[in-house]
Amino acid sequence: MSGGRRFLGSEAGSVWLLGAVLIALGVLAPLATLVWHASSGSFEHWAHLFDHVLPQAFLNTTLLLAGVAVLVTALGVGAAWLITAYQFPGRSILSWALLLPLAVPTYIVAFAYLDILHPIGPIQTWIRELLGYTSPRQFRLPDLRSLPGAIVLLGFVLYPYVYLSTRIMFATQAASLLEAARILGETGRGVFLRVALPMARPAIAIGVSLALLEALNDIGASEFLGVQTLTVSVYTTWVTRNDLAGAAQIALAMLCVVAILVLLERRGRRRQRYASNLRARPVQPLQLHGTRALVASALGWAPVIIGFVAPAIYLLSETINHLALAGSVSDQLLASAGNTLTVALVATFFTVLAGLIVAWAARAVRHSQQPPLARICARISTTGYAIPGTVLAIGLLTPLIAFDGLLSHVAGVVMGAEPSLWLMGSMGALVCAYVIRFLAISVGGMESGLARIPPSLEQAARLLGESPAGTLRRVHLPLLRPAIGAAGLLVFVDAMKELPATLLLRPAGFETLATWLYAEAARGTYEEGAVAALAIVLAGLVPVVLLARSQLKPVY
């Protein structure tokens, strides 16, 4: 490491590094609490877990994740390539419509399809009429409540994570590379498999891992569909057996497995560089005609219809039915909608900011080197996404309340204020939880954004006398704008749908749309729940459409 190169990286980097370290410590706080909980308990129940719980839960979880991984990759990459490489009627609408399932939380899609596909639901009733049966006792389709059912439902709402990251990658890939492949005699399939796909690998990996972590942490859909995953076991151990220590132990064991998998994937592409020439022309899509265009449309629209249109129409019709019977929507629903938007916006701002700090501190300053401490901070800061929301919330209780105590003390001494729960008594606790939980999305987005900016640009700016902060502001931020936008909108949509941590950490009298819906479902009044579910989906539509507009417009 020669001194001449070193000056490019270090001097003003220490402020960023400090920020990254503080953020990583913040993420570690709930983890440390969990470790403390885990070590305070006995390990007796592991015999029971090994004998009766873990084999099945591990198998279910592995099959669920494997199935979801295959499905989201096939749907997400397939759709992204279809939109990138081909031109057919309706392509431009489809290019953003493919993101719509992002607005539908997994627990809502399970709830909707359970009704749509139920023996007394519309589809089976229609099939019975067609076949001339009069009662579901004579003819029924297999029950949706099964592992395959869960894989299909989760796959069709989670594929947009892969579609989004891959589509951006395809769109900014140098057309010249793909054209070179074509000139060298590759077929269309060969261009995709041997050039486009390997180049998009980091984007696919990020998209798939986000989708898998969502699937892993899902409780609502798994509970609805009766799939006993590891997360459900954590939950059972804690809630039913009142064994927080045991639940923390399983959750930490799970976290270790996730960490190992993530590290392996990173190791696999350690030696590869993906920086690209930013002035690349986009790929010229191939015009499809006739049957081929029809097939392309049908293939493209299928995931949108299954993942969004059908459940949305269902929720809409349930809402209309409910309004016809009950007359009005309660004021509480409007208040919760306001709360949801506020808390999600604030959390998004801080999550993106924290992600930028962490990723910037850990960026590759030169071609091969990332500062090791900053890199560690970056990995730590993404662990929040791998912990089930409920467990994360439990881990956060102690640090948040300790922080409240400290703040109360300071405020009491300085201003004479009364002791109170500053974070727990306001939406501050929720914002902290969301930032920790969704930081992985923002760090991941910023990192892949930064990876596409060649380090030579920074070196050039610095050699021309620009300060590090100035380089960030005048060179990287403008180039990062799409990545920031994408990360922000994804975090926003996720924060709006978040349920388990919100349930535990929200202050008295504070409801979000998700908690409102959950309460309705807990009460067994699904009809009113449908109104809240529709509101969540509608509120999620705006950021999703914005996301689509900002991300997927053609790059010139």
Added chain:
Amino acid sequence: MNSKPARRSLLRSGLLAALLLSSVGQAALAQEVNLYTTREPRLIQPLLDEFTKDTGVKVTTVFVKDGLIERVKAEGEKSPADVLMTVDIGNLLDLVEAGVTQPVDSKVLQEVIPAHLRGADNRWFTLSLRDRVAYVSTDLELGAITYEAFADPRWKGKVCIRSGQHPYNTALIAAMIAHNGLQATEDWLRNVKNNLGRKAAGGDRDVARDILGGICDIGIANAYYVGRMKNSEPGSDARKWGDAIKVVRPTFEKSRGTHVNISGAAIAKHSPNREQAVQLLEYLVSDKAQSMYAKANYEYPVKAGVELDPVVASFGELKIDTLPLTEIAKHRREASELVDKVGFNN
């Protein structure tokens, strides 16, 4: 150097005085009570609204589905919680064991609530009873059934029930253990599992929906859902589900009684508004509130002689299993482990 600590302590005592004054002022004005509940608050909202109307005490609710204990514990002395409310005896006793409750010496509560439905240490109180019954397809001729009979091969592929790990079910299984022993209960649970028509998942109302959908003929669920479904607007889904079933109250072979769980409450250890909290509990066992439990929530009142909703009354007389609640709660962990062992939810 000397003056600094002195000045600080002066400042601190001044602040303390101000703080005391302000909190005294607040207590006099407050007239509020904070309710932490694991039950969906809108179910009891009408009761709370009546309470506020009659007493002028405002009730703020926090619906904490899971983690009530952890939250109250972590909040410690600063916790704003006054009343803690749960819908399962086990969850209620967990609160007592976690040390987040305090005893209440109230004549009213002691007179209204039978001794076996409140803690001997006066730390927990039952507010309503919830019987766990059989939902039976209206097409089926069935006058009576025992819980044991759900294991009968006659019902193969015909039984619907929610997750075995749900507190309503672990309490039932725990009662079975208390009556028949661990081994017999394991065999029973395994046979019930073999009789399931679908995964043990969803909620109690799904049992009625799946009976209408032809997936099952019979199922186990709480009785009050039926009151709510059969009283829904005609034409709504809930009404259709409710109308597809009838209720039969199963009994244990030994006691010939029906399994009952409770909704109950305790006063939080650091309750800042203790007086209003006790007032709320006493209100909830008054004739007026108990009648609302029965007529608006279709639950079984804990107070004797309160009139029932006609739908609930049509189920016939409720003969409660004689097993003490605390005895059932003791076997809860074994019950939960049995559910894992026989793979009931798999």
